[in-house]
Structures are given as C-alpha cells and as structure tokens.
Amino acid sequence: MTEDRPTPTGPAAPELTIVESRVYRGGNVWSYDPAIHLVVDLGILEQYPTNLVEGFTDRLVELLPGLENHTCSRGVRGGFVERMHEGTWLGHVSEHIALQLQQEAGHDQRRGKTRQVKGHPGRYNVIYGYSDEGVGLAAGTLAVRLVNHLVQAEEGFDFDEALEAFLKRAERTAFGPSTAAILEEAVSRDIPYIRLNSASLVQLGQGVHAQRIRATMTSKTGALAVDIASDKDLTTKLLGSAGLPVPKQETVRGPQDAVTAARRIGFPVVVKPLDGNHGRGVCLDLQSDDEVREAFAIAREQSRRGSVIVESFVTGKDYRCLIVGGRMQAIAERVPAHVVGDGEHTVSELVEITNADPRRGVGHEKVLTRIKVDSAAEGLVREQGFEMDGVPPQGTMVKLALTGNMSTGGISVDRTFDAHPDNVEIAEEAARMVGLDVAGIDFICPDIASPVRETGGAICEVNAAPGFRMHTHPTIGEPQFIAKPVVDLLFPPGAASRVPIVAVTGTNGKTTTSRMIAHIMKGVGRKVGMTSTDGIVVDERLVFKADASGPKSARMVLQNPRVDFAVMEVARGGILREGLGYDRNDVAVVTNIAPDHLGLRGIDTIEQLADVKAVIVEAVPRNGFAVLNADDKLVRKMRRKCSGSIVWFTVSAPGTPVRDFVDDHCRRGGRAVVLEPSDKGDMIVIRHGRRAMQLAWTHLLPSTFGGTAMFNVANAMAAAGAAFAVGTGLHEIRQGLRTFSTSYYLSPGRMNQVNVNNVDVIVDYCHNAPGMKVLGEFVERYADAKAGSSELGKISRLGVIATAGDRRDEDMRELGALAAQHFDVIVVREDERLRGRKRGETAAFVADGAKAAMADGARCRQVEIVTDELSAVRHVMARANPGDIVVVCVDQHGVVMNELETMTQQAQPGTHTADSLADPDLDPTTLQAEAQVSGEEATDQDLAEHDLGDVDGDTESRPAGASDRS
Structure with missing residues (x-):
C-alpha cells in the first residue's frame, strides 16, 4: 500500500464512512475465529494515505500510545507506526484503532486485516477480532470517527470524552472478574461457552454435556443451599448446631x-x-x-x-475462605478501605490519590473498587479524630469503612498457605452444613494461622456466589487460580464437554444428506439435534419450523440439554451473514458446488461460492474428517483447506481418472465410499486403506427409487462416509440407509411420492438449474423403468417448476431450458415471496427459457404459466392421465401434500391411505398456518430476520480475497 500517487493539495473534507457492518460469531470466510466485518468507503480519502495527511501519524499515536506496540505486517514492535509514516490507507488505520480501543477496554484482541473490495475503488473490508460484539462494533464506529477527526477536526468532538464513554460502555457489558476467570480456565481446556444473556449467565459445554454458571453459582449449586445461605439467622443456627464457632x-x-x-x-x-x-x-x-x-x-x-x-461483635481480622467442592481453595485477609497519612495531604486528597490507582474502578469492573466517601465514611473518619480536610500524620492509617468488602474499596492479602488446619476444617464443615458447592466463609479471628477455638473468633457469614477477585487479584500476595477447581467440579478430568457436530453444505442434496445422517445416528441411540431448511429437529421432534440453516439455529441446537449429536445443514447465506455460529465441526460434508445464488451478496463466480462453502472444511480440527465429493472439481480442491483427514465419495466407475485418484488415496491408508458395479447392480462399498467393506446394493435403498435416483445414491454415500467417520458400525450404517425413505414424514419436500388416481406424483424442492438437471435425468430413468404401464400406451411427463425471484435472469431462463429437455408439459408457477420481483416476472423468464429450448428441438410441447402454487398443482393434475408422471417442484410442501391427499380422498370416498388427513401433520389448519410461517410475514424475530440461510434476502457484498484467512 505504498505505491506512488500524485500528491494532492489536501482533502476537502473527511469522508470515511461505514457502508455496512457484520458480526461473525464463528468461523467465516475471513477468519477461523469470531470477527467484526466493516465495509468502509474512503471517498476522497482514497487519494490521501497517511503520509499525505500532515501530522496524522504523530497526533494519532499521541492519542493512542498503545499503537506503538502493533507489529502489523512487519512482525516487530512499531511496525504499524512505520507503515503510517511510509503511507498506508485510512481503512487499514481504522482496523488498528478498533483493535487498540478494545485493548484499552481490557479486551486482548490482536487479529485483523484490511482488504480492498474487488471492483470498488475506495472501498475496503476491515476485519478484526472481538471479545464482546457490542464493544467491537462500538470500537469500529469510534475508530472511523477518530480518523475523520484527525483529517479535519470535528466541531464538538472530544476524543477523551468519547473514549471514556466507550470504556464505560465496555464496562457495562464485560464479564465480571469471577466469570472471566472461570471462562478463561474453560477456554484453556477447550471447553466451549455460549453467553446466554447480557449479564453473567453462561453455558459451558454443548448439548447434553452443558453446564451453566451465573457468576460463581453453578448448575450444581442447590437452590435450597442458596436460600439457607441468604438467611443469616438460619445459617448461624445450623452452624451452631454442628458445634461450629458462631456469634x-x-x-x-x-x-x-x-x-x-x-x-x-x-x-x-x-x-x-x-x-x-x-x-x-x-x-x-x-x-x-x-x-x-x-x-x-x-x-x-x-x-x-x-x-x-x-x-x-467478634473482634479480630476479617478473612474470606473460599470452599469449592467441599475443599478449601483460597483464603484472603480483607482490609477495610483506608488511606495512610503522609504528613502532607488531607484525607480527601489521599482518597483521590488512592482512587487514581489504575487497578481501581467502579463496582466489579476492575480488580479493586474505588473508595466511596459518603456520610458514613466521614463519620468514621471523625470518630478516629480526623476530618476530611485534615492532614493525618505520616504512617497513620485512617479507615473509611468498617467492613473489609472489596466492593466498598477494601484490599486483600493472600493468606491461603498460612491457615491453621483446624480453621480450614471448620470452614469446610460450614460449607457442607449449608450445602453449597462454591461457598465464601467469612471468619473473624485474631489470626487465621492460630486455631479459632483457642484464640477466639467465629464464622459470621456463609456466602453463596462468592466473588473471586480478592483471590485471583490480591493486592498483596500470590494470586490463587481458583477457577480450576470450579471447572473441575463441572467437568471432571476426562469428562466430555462437546457433542459431535457434523456440518453439511453444498448446492444440492444437503438437506437430504443431513436427514440421512440424523436417521443413521438415531438408529444407534443418539439424541440428534438437526438444523435444516425446514426447521430445527431434536430427537425427531420438530421444535421450530422455519428455514433454520443459519448460525442462530446451530446455537439453539447446541443449547438443548437433550442433544448428544448435532447435524447442521449450513447454508451460504448464514456463513456470509454471521459465520458458522460455533467454533469447529468434527465432520464436514460437501455434496457438490454448482452455479446457484450467483449475483447475490457479491458472489459472482462459482469459485467464490466454493470459497464460502469451504468454511466448514476449514473448521475441521486435526482429529476430524471432511467427507468430500471426488466427482466435483471444486470440492476436490477443498482438501487443501482441511486440517483433518479426507473421506472421498464418488459414483465414478473403476478405471476413470476420478476413481483412480480415490483408489490411490485408499492405497495410502485413506478412507472412501465408492460404487462397485456388477451384473446384479451397483454396490456401495466403504474402503479404509486396503480393506473393502460392502455396505448395500443401491437398488435396495428406498431413497434411490430402485437405483434410478443417482443424486440420492450420492447423498447416501456421503451420509455413510460421515457416519463411518464418527465411528458408527457398518451394520448400523446399513440399517439406517435401508430404513430411510423419501416419505413425507422422513424427508418432507424431498422426492416424496404420491399416487393420485394412478398418476405418479413426485414432490421435490428443486429450484435451480443444477438441481433440475439431475432431477430431469432421474425422470428419464424412472420413466424408462415404468414404460408400458400407461393405459394410453405411453407415459407423459408433466412438471410444475419455479425458482426464487432473487436469482439472475439468465439462471431463470436456464432452469426453464433444462426442464424443457425432460418434460412434455411445463406449468410455471411462482413462490409466495417474490423477493423484489413483480408478480409474473419470474415465471415469464422461466417460460422464455423453456420456449427457447423448444424452438431448438427440446422435448417439451407446451408451456403454461399459473403463478399460484395450489392452482398450478390442480391444473397439472387435471391434465394428467393415469400412468403419467407428474413432478411438482414445491415452495409450500405441506400445503401441496395436503392438496394431493385431498384429491386422493375425493377419488376414493370413505377410504384412508397411510398418509391420510387423520395425521395431524397434514391437518389443513396446521398446514395453512405453516404456510404463513414460511411466507412473507414470517421474519421470525427470535432468529433475527428469520435465520434464512440459503433463502434470505441478500443486500450484502461478497468480500474480495475471501480465501485469505487469518
């Protein structure tokens, strides 16, 4: 960023602005860790790097001296300041300011990068780490404002005041010292955590292994014990009845x-x-x-x-004994708030000097609390023979509080290793009597090193949720690492804290593959939490109906205390919007990459789309696996981004280049799922090194329609590879695939087959050209297998097709053209949500594509437009003859299935099929309500803009250089 440019006469006005901001809460296209992403526009400042703005660097370093510690790309202290003197762009400067502001707030963040937005001169992607997302966003906003101020002074802007306001905001949302100590210990053990509110309620671990803390109260803290500890009279009686010294x-x-x-x-x-x-x-x-x-x-x-x-009143010194899990862990002597005379300053001045200590703050924000002077403090000073404006003699201690609480300005002295064993035993017994797992026992005695039964003294209080900062940050003495026994209490050594996570992505097939994996794992007794475009399913119960393929849905699954295995369908939209929502996945499955969603959020090429999908592969740890489609060139390239092992799956025949590549991988000890053709059909085989294990014939798997649905063959192979990677037995995988069908109850909206008056109706979610290509190929094979069963001597193929309104015009035309190759009659409908299009516009583009293909000799003979979904279904069924094949590409699959079932009932009055309306899942009232949830009105606030994943409205720009990771 130091290329030569003409020297301008000076900027007319500062124009650095934030165009958009985004918070990534997990792995993303820029970083493996959570990050803030700002898109900034420099405007005229694009022509003014830092060396052309007079005095910019010196004034900035004067305001934020900590910038001198930034190494930047130089890798040495002062590297960033050197770059500013040489000349760097102001977007890059705002990144470093945002990081330094967080450092000022006590958040140790050092990760960041700035990259120009491709095709937009003057616009930059500014990415930097954060500890608290609100503080991170506020740091970015203040950074941009400061840059503009240093270019041209903003009237009324005082950076010191703005910085103080920023720090106070950070203090309000920051974890307290006790919570922070526990989380630091948990992170050091690779235990994940989720903040459940804006205060101190935090979940440690995932799913069935999750434990919760609120400050120093834990999931194991009994409510009855807390209630007893809060009643000081009852506590004293209980302790006294046990023979413990109490006042x-x-x-x-x-x-x-x-x-x-x-x-x-x-x-x-x-x-x-x-x-x-x-x-x-x-x-x-x-x-x-x-x-x-x-x-x-x-x-x-x-x-x-x-x-x-x-x-x-028991006389003596004030000691706090911390008991965790029934064992003494730390003891601190608490000294009341006081000042020591120097013979020069008044008591008030001494208080100001003491409060100027950078370790002191308001409340529990820092390791010490500022001394507060109120009427009680003034009265106490007066009782000691002084006035606030008097000068105490040198060395004289003047108390400003009677109690030694840290919250009133007291200090602590570590006495952990000085306590007499009898006193330790008394404190431990007190915690057991009350029943607290984490307890603070307040001792008053002359000296904790001497037995209180001999020297006098008593337990004056037993506290639930005791503060840790007097032990972790004593004013005098060695800090005690008391978070360790607390985490040991929640997660004993060797205890699991994570549930296995399998993430599935791709252009087509990811929902079906996710369902297959979940079905296999359910068969081995797992309580599976699954996210998909249909909703959140926990242990086969639909707990939330919406498009749930985004990061918020993933966190909902990981918070559920029943889940011991997670299957996450991960959509492109969720990755771009918020990242993954978790830190890593044990297995990543990528089904394929095809040109869909291009032109949205700056994703203009299929290579860029592959970079986004590859995020789940990059989130695989060293002991994890990536299950990749070897038949897809872009998916094969993802192997270079995986830290773990690769499991390939391929439908390519032996002897082809792809199969040779996979065979070579297995010869080196790798894993793969392959097809072995024979005169009896195709056999799915799992290979591990030189071992080959037969899994199942493809034509015997219900989801493959007798082996004709090759896309579901590939999905089944991907699911088998994922299940094998997590250690599932061969028999369990085989049983899972053999019992998984495309019925509406196991796979709603995905290849559901219904017979209506001897018309074979297949309901599927196909909505893009790549999906239509494989669906059309299936129709060809399926029709050939059915040849001769039509009452009219031939089988006609009728299709109801549609696509989303936010696709490109050429993508819509391509969908229609591909459909025309495989169907005799096409009925074009539209989704309920038009996504920025006028009613009829999307259908017209699709129909134009079909008609153009017809002119070139395509199979199709007639194209009609019926925009309403139910009307289109009724229209196509009215045209179908017995024996025909009708494929309905749905938006509201529940409503369509209900309509088809109604047609079946009307044709056979008084009869009920297995999927009849007696099932509450197909109740018309329920289905209409579900349709509304999925429609324009259903922007679910709990999941933020409906957590739309692949089908959300896109207004963002795809970042350039997305494969460049921190």
Whole structure:
C-alpha cells in the first residue's frame, strides 16, 4: 500500500464512512475465529494515505500510545507506526484503532486485516477480532470517527470524552472478574461457552454435556443451599448446631426489639440485614442503645425481607475462605478501605490519590473498587479524630469503612498457605452444613494461622456466589487460580464437554444428506439435534419450523440439554451473514458446488461460492474428517483447506481418472465410499486403506427409487462416509440407509411420492438449474423403468417448476431450458415471496427459457404459466392421465401434500391411505398456518430476520480475497 500517487493539495473534507457492518460469531470466510466485518468507503480519502495527511501519524499515536506496540505486517514492535509514516490507507488505520480501543477496554484482541473490495475503488473490508460484539462494533464506529477527526477536526468532538464513554460502555457489558476467570480456565481446556444473556449467565459445554454458571453459582449449586445461605439467622443456627464457632445473634423487626436483643447479647454488637450482601447495611462495634437504633434503620433499608440481625461483635481480622467442592481453595485477609497519612495531604486528597490507582474502578469492573466517601465514611473518619480536610500524620492509617468488602474499596492479602488446619476444617464443615458447592466463609479471628477455638473468633457469614477477585487479584500476595477447581467440579478430568457436530453444505442434496445422517445416528441411540431448511429437529421432534440453516439455529441446537449429536445443514447465506455460529465441526460434508445464488451478496463466480462453502472444511480440527465429493472439481480442491483427514465419495466407475485418484488415496491408508458395479447392480462399498467393506446394493435403498435416483445414491454415500467417520458400525450404517425413505414424514419436500388416481406424483424442492438437471435425468430413468404401464400406451411427463425471484435472469431462463429437455408439459408457477420481483416476472423468464429450448428441438410441447402454487398443482393434475408422471417442484410442501391427499380422498370416498388427513401433520389448519410461517410475514424475530440461510434476502457484498484467512 505504498505505491506512488500524485500528491494532492489536501482533502476537502473527511469522508470515511461505514457502508455496512457484520458480526461473525464463528468461523467465516475471513477468519477461523469470531470477527467484526466493516465495509468502509474512503471517498476522497482514497487519494490521501497517511503520509499525505500532515501530522496524522504523530497526533494519532499521541492519542493512542498503545499503537506503538502493533507489529502489523512487519512482525516487530512499531511496525504499524512505520507503515503510517511510509503511507498506508485510512481503512487499514481504522482496523488498528478498533483493535487498540478494545485493548484499552481490557479486551486482548490482536487479529485483523484490511482488504480492498474487488471492483470498488475506495472501498475496503476491515476485519478484526472481538471479545464482546457490542464493544467491537462500538470500537469500529469510534475508530472511523477518530480518523475523520484527525483529517479535519470535528466541531464538538472530544476524543477523551468519547473514549471514556466507550470504556464505560465496555464496562457495562464485560464479564465480571469471577466469570472471566472461570471462562478463561474453560477456554484453556477447550471447553466451549455460549453467553446466554447480557449479564453473567453462561453455558459451558454443548448439548447434553452443558453446564451453566451465573457468576460463581453453578448448575450444581442447590437452590435450597442458596436460600439457607441468604438467611443469616438460619445459617448461624445450623452452624451452631454442628458445634461450629458462631456469634450469638437474634433476628428482630423493630428498633426497640433490636435494642432489647443487644442488651441480652451484650455490647458491643453488630447490626446487619438478614439477607443482604456485599457488606451493605452492616454496622459494627455498636456500644449503645442509640447507636443500635440508628444502625437498625440502615440495616433494614438493605434487607429484602425487612428483618435485621443483632449479633455479638467478634473482634479480630476479617478473612474470606473460599470452599469449592467441599475443599478449601483460597483464603484472603480483607482490609477495610483506608488511606495512610503522609504528613502532607488531607484525607480527601489521599482518597483521590488512592482512587487514581489504575487497578481501581467502579463496582466489579476492575480488580479493586474505588473508595466511596459518603456520610458514613466521614463519620468514621471523625470518630478516629480526623476530618476530611485534615492532614493525618505520616504512617497513620485512617479507615473509611468498617467492613473489609472489596466492593466498598477494601484490599486483600493472600493468606491461603498460612491457615491453621483446624480453621480450614471448620470452614469446610460450614460449607457442607449449608450445602453449597462454591461457598465464601467469612471468619473473624485474631489470626487465621492460630486455631479459632483457642484464640477466639467465629464464622459470621456463609456466602453463596462468592466473588473471586480478592483471590485471583490480591493486592498483596500470590494470586490463587481458583477457577480450576470450579471447572473441575463441572467437568471432571476426562469428562466430555462437546457433542459431535457434523456440518453439511453444498448446492444440492444437503438437506437430504443431513436427514440421512440424523436417521443413521438415531438408529444407534443418539439424541440428534438437526438444523435444516425446514426447521430445527431434536430427537425427531420438530421444535421450530422455519428455514433454520443459519448460525442462530446451530446455537439453539447446541443449547438443548437433550442433544448428544448435532447435524447442521449450513447454508451460504448464514456463513456470509454471521459465520458458522460455533467454533469447529468434527465432520464436514460437501455434496457438490454448482452455479446457484450467483449475483447475490457479491458472489459472482462459482469459485467464490466454493470459497464460502469451504468454511466448514476449514473448521475441521486435526482429529476430524471432511467427507468430500471426488466427482466435483471444486470440492476436490477443498482438501487443501482441511486440517483433518479426507473421506472421498464418488459414483465414478473403476478405471476413470476420478476413481483412480480415490483408489490411490485408499492405497495410502485413506478412507472412501465408492460404487462397485456388477451384473446384479451397483454396490456401495466403504474402503479404509486396503480393506473393502460392502455396505448395500443401491437398488435396495428406498431413497434411490430402485437405483434410478443417482443424486440420492450420492447423498447416501456421503451420509455413510460421515457416519463411518464418527465411528458408527457398518451394520448400523446399513440399517439406517435401508430404513430411510423419501416419505413425507422422513424427508418432507424431498422426492416424496404420491399416487393420485394412478398418476405418479413426485414432490421435490428443486429450484435451480443444477438441481433440475439431475432431477430431469432421474425422470428419464424412472420413466424408462415404468414404460408400458400407461393405459394410453405411453407415459407423459408433466412438471410444475419455479425458482426464487432473487436469482439472475439468465439462471431463470436456464432452469426453464433444462426442464424443457425432460418434460412434455411445463406449468410455471411462482413462490409466495417474490423477493423484489413483480408478480409474473419470474415465471415469464422461466417460460422464455423453456420456449427457447423448444424452438431448438427440446422435448417439451407446451408451456403454461399459473403463478399460484395450489392452482398450478390442480391444473397439472387435471391434465394428467393415469400412468403419467407428474413432478411438482414445491415452495409450500405441506400445503401441496395436503392438496394431493385431498384429491386422493375425493377419488376414493370413505377410504384412508397411510398418509391420510387423520395425521395431524397434514391437518389443513396446521398446514395453512405453516404456510404463513414460511411466507412473507414470517421474519421470525427470535432468529433475527428469520435465520434464512440459503433463502434470505441478500443486500450484502461478497468480500474480495475471501480465501485469505487469518
């Protein structure tokens, strides 16, 4: 980016703008990891690299000194600053600023790249990593604004103020220190996590292995134990009944009752809320009736139930003992918020100096909390003989809080290895009595190193969800890695945290292949979660009906606690929009790559489409597998992008170049699924090295229509390869394929066969030219097999065809031309959703293609347009004679199947077929509702724009250089 260009006189105005933004939540075309993608337009600034904007680099580094640490492509510290001095484009600069802003917020992100948008001078794809997507997007927006400001000052823009607002926003959404520590430990063990809300509720693991945490409460934390711990009076009674040292206490609801209780217990006393937390409302060392009355009002304000505890005041130091799984893991001495006099500064000034420590922040955002000066703090300072504007002598400690809670500005001193064994045993017993898996035991005693039964002291509280930061980031002493035992508690060593994920993509056949894999795995007892263009299926139950081939649907499956095996149909649209939605898949299946969806989201060539589909292959780990179609040249190239092993499948005959390539792969110990022809038919064979294992005759598989549907033969081979890769036995694979049929209940909308008045009707989802080509070839073979059964002496072929309105005009014409080669009569319909087209426009293009083919001698003799789907079905059935073959390419398959069943019932009154309307899945009311879900009104908000995957509306640009990965 340092090529010579003419030196302009200076930019007239800053014009860097964000054209669009996208959040990738998993592997994507740019990176293996989650990333933010901004498309920025430099406008006039395309002519002004950084070396031509006077003082730009120096002013930027002055505002963000951390940029000096960026290596950029130079690989050495300061490399990015060097590039700015030499001259680099401002889109590249915005990438580095966005990364540095996240660094300022404590998010360690260093991955990024900037590439020019192909064919659009001045436009750049800016991609960078993120920890929190909201913070990542805000960083990109502020980065662009700062670049424009440095080119020409924006009136009223103060970067320091903007940075502070950005940091506060990051603080609001960031995980707290405790949650962050657990997640860091989980990630180090390769345990995936999903954030379930904007706070601290997080799922660790996937599916049946999932565990949840909220801060330091876990899935194993009992609700009863939390309820006991929140009732301090009950807790004290339980501990006392076990012989553990506890203070005397009483629960009161009025100020006079508090005074009476204090007199019975004996002064000094402590007054605190029955169910408070973080030390709020706790008043210590009360010496008189009046002090107790004042303290009662303070404590009651913090009590959710209105009850207050009066207990004996135990003197000594404040210790927090952390118990995880019944074992002591860490001990911290908590020192109340205070300042130490230097003989020069006032108490107020000392507080400001202390709060200036970069480790201190608001609430739990940082390892220490800023000291808050309120009336209680001022009163405490006064009791010690000082005023806020007074100067304490050097070395004098002035307390600003009585309790040692970190949330009130206290500090911690690690004392883990100093505790006396008797005290450790007492703390562990206290946690067991309450029943908490993770507990914070508050000890008050002279010294934790001496046994409290001898020196005096007591347990004053047992806390559920104790904070970790006093242990992970002590002010004094060594940090304790206490997240490890928590994760051990949830995932013992050797325990699984992931479910196997099989991802399936391709232009055609991916839905059927996904269903075959799910059917095989169901046969071996797995609880399969599957996403597809028809919806989300969990253990053979349709739990969400919509196009669910996108990343949000994948996360829904991985969150389901019943799922122990996931099959994900992955569509191009979802990959481009949000990435995969998970970090990796154990098996990737690519059925084929054909020219479909071209011209959408910047995908103009079939090679670009292959780059997008290859994302699931790149997401295969070293111990995973990619099941690839060796007959497809573009799919074969994907082997170079796979870190794991390759399983080829091919329908090519022995002796062909493709088969020789696969045979050579097997000779080297590889795996493959091949066809072995014989005089009895074609046998599917699984090969592993030199071993060859016969699986099934193709003509005996119900889904292949006696071996005539070669595309389903290929789909069955792909499914067999995937099942074999995950360790499924040969018998289970064979049984799964033999019992999988294209009935409406196992494979709705995919090659469903219905006989209506002796007319053979096949319902399929075919909607593009490549699909029509293989469907037409099947019709040819199927018609030949049926020859002679027609009552009129011949078999006519009638087809109802359509395509989506967002396809290119030439793709629509090609669909019609291919259909004309195989059908005698074509009825062209349109989908309910027109996708930007006028009613009748799409059908006209398809019909034009068919008519042009007819003029060149194609088989077709008549083309009609009936845009409404049901009307088109009724029309074609009225034209069909007994023995004919009718192929209906559907949009709303449920509604069409219901119509065909109705025709069957009308022809045979009083009879019921196996697929009759008695089945609730074919109830007309249900089907009409389903049709509405799939129509224009069904942009499901829970899945964000209906999670449309392959059929979503496309307004994005396909990134250039998509194969260049981070």
